[in-house]
Amino acid sequence: MRPSRALIDLDALRHNYRLARQRHGGRAFAVVKANAYGHGAIACARALAGEADGYAVAFVDEALALRAAGIDAPILLLEGVFDAAELIEAARHGLWPVVHHAAQIEMIEKTTLPAPLRIWLKVNSGMNRAGFPPGEARQAWERLAGSGKVRDCGFMTHFARADEPESTATAGQIRCFDAATHGLPGERSLANSAAILAWPEAHRDWARPGIMLYGADPMPNETGGLRPVMTLESRIVAVRELAAGEALGYGARFVAPRPVRVGLVAMGYADGYPRNAPDGAPVAVDGRITALAGRVSMDMLTVDLTALPDTGIGSAVELWGGQIPVNRIAQDAGAIAYELLCNVKRVAFAWSGG
Ligand SMILES: *Cc1c(COP(=O)(O)O)cnc(C)c1O
Numbered sequence: 300m301r302p303s304r305a306l307i308d309l310d311a312l313r314h315n316y317r318l319a320r321q322r323h324g325g326r327a328f329a330v331v332k333a334n335a336y337g338h339g340a341i342a343c344a345r346a347l348a349g350e351a352d353g354y355a356v357a358f359v360d361e362a363l364a365l366r367a368a369g370i371d372a373p374i375l376l377l378e379g380v381f382d383a384a385e386l387i388e389a390a391r392h393g394l395w396p397v398v399h400h401a402a403q404i405e406m407i408e409k410t411t412l413p414a415p416l417r418i419w420l421k422v423n424s425g426m427n428r429a430g431f432p433p434g435e436a437r438q439a440w441e442r443l444a445g446s447g448k449v450r451d452c453g454f455m456t457h458f459a460r461a462d463e464p465e466s467t468a469t470a471g472q473i474r475c476f477d478a479a480t481h482g483l484p485g486e487r488s489l490a491n492s493a494a495i496l497a498w499p500e501a502h503r504d505w506a507r508p509g510i511m512l513y514g515a516d517p518m519p520n521e522t523g524g525l526r527p528v529m530t531l532e533s534r535i536v537a538v539r540e541l542a543a544g545e546a547l548g549y550g551a552r553f554v555a556p557r558p559v560r561v562g563l564v565a566m567g568y569a570d571g572y573p574r575n576a577p578d579g580a581p582v583a584v585d586g587r588i589t590a591l592a593g594r595v596s597m598d599m600l601t602v603d604l605t606a607l608p609d610t611g612i613g614s615a616v617e618l619w620g621g622q623i624p625v626n627r628i629a630q631d632a633g634a635i636a637y638e639l640l641c642n643v644k645r646v647a648f649a650w651s652g653g
Contacts, residue, residue: 302534303565303646306620307338309346310652311514311526317382318524324497326352328375329486330509332361337571337640338513338529343366347436348372355507359385361517362394375419375507378405380427383410390414392513397421397455399429404439408446415450418443419488422479425444426459433479440483453486458501460518461493473500493517515636517560519626529640530620531572535584537563538604538611546591548602553578560604563617567598571643573632574616576600580631583617584610 319383320327329351330336337341343367344354351372356362358381361373364645376396380386383406389396390412398404399421407416420440424428431439436454444450456476460468476489487503494501497518510517513525525536562584568574572595580591584601587610592603604610619625624634632639 300647301565302532302536304532305337305572305646305648306530306532306641307342307648307650308526308528308530308652309342309650312338312343312346312606313350313510313530313652314526315509316351319495319506319511320352320494323490324501325502325504325506325647326636327506327508328353328355328373330355330491330507331365331510332357332376332377333641336509336513337643339650340365341370341646342653343512344368344370346650346653349583351506355509359388359394363388368393370533373417380406382406386410386416390416393417395419395453398439398443398514399423400432401431401439404442404446405582407443407448409514410448412448416448417451417453418449419453419455420485422454422456422476424456424474424574426457426469426472426474428457429635432455433475436479437483440485441491451485451490453505454480455488455507456490458491458494459476461491461498461501464497464518464613467500469494470500492573496523502512506559510637512641513530513636515629515640517626519630519636526621529625529643531566531570531618531643531646533566533616533618533646534622535562535602535604535610535612535614535616536565539540539563544626549596550594553593553601557622558605560608562602562604562610562614563591564600564602564618565598566600566618566646567596567618569597570645571598571639573628573634573639573642575632575634576628579626579636583622585614623653 332338354633355375363445378395423428476622490506541559547553592599
């Protein structure tokens with residue numbers, strides 16, 4: 300069997316959820332959209348069952364998969380619903396849609412629902428992607444409250460730059476949100492992972508931690524007590540010696556500056572390891588750090604084993620995990636940890652600590 304696996308440590312996931320909840324105070328939606336950032340939404344949601352106050356996903360189908368798996372806690376729909384049929388499903392299954400533009404209010408007004416909805420009204424406080432303009436939040440709330448379809452309305456917003464503690468943008472977004480929702484009754488939810496860690500003023504009734512649950516600090520140079528959840532691993536499956544001057548792999552990007560002992564690893568960009576990773580990106584082989592050498596190909600990549608003479612076929616390889624932070628590979632590859640984690644596929648998944 301191809302030895303390429305993603306090991307998911309559900310104890311670490313629980314540790315990180317507790318840390319997020321405790322740092323924030325109040326309650327926390329565990330954000331498990333996009334298959335729990337590539338970690339397996341059902342396994343992760345089950346590992347947090349009885350502990351998570353609620354979950355957040357992007358859309359209805361992601362939520363229904365959790366309901367079918369027996370998850371009965373509240374589920375926030377971050378993108379809201381796309382049509383009336385989804386609104387009915389949301390009401391039937393106790394999903395909490397975000398309402399972020401006027402067409403969604405109209406849909407609520409016009410649709411006969413099997414139960415009253417709990418919704419979250421999204422205010423655009425400066426990200427300018429989704430949400431009601433601050434000056435229209437009150438009117439949107441009045442329409443929803445008057446619709447007869449809504450039993451409870453919370454207020455939320457989302458930050459564009461919470462991972463930049465030195466930027467004033469987040470403080471401005473908080474002020475904007477507070478002014479727009481001043482005096483309106485209902486719970487508040489502002490903080491993503493970065494705001495949980497860096498912006499105490501954004502700590503309100505509910506947090507929405509995503510990336511930090513998976514052990515990657517949104518401020519990539521911090522660690523903050525988070526434990527990595529995914530280990531992406533494989534093995535050395537072949538070894539060869541390059542003479543000085545010989546090239547390795549596509550495009551001959553790596554040319555041996557001296558004799559080099561090369562290990563072939565069963566892991567490629569089709570598994571989610573970034574093709575942009577440069578020569579020198581760290582790779583752990585049998586517990587020691589060495590370097591990627593040569594361009595990553597679809598199914599394989601190559602590492603420099605020259606300094607590790609006792610490694611060979613069968614040696615354990617970690618691409619990221621406890622030895623190599625996923626943030627480090629993301630930085631080297633010009634990506635972010637979110638993107639790398641979401642992209643893991645084709646490898647075998649194994650969950651532990653459930
Ligand atoms: C994805 C998402 C989150 C989680 O963000 P992280 O940076 O992963 O913590 C929170 N809120 C909204 C609206 C999101 O879309």
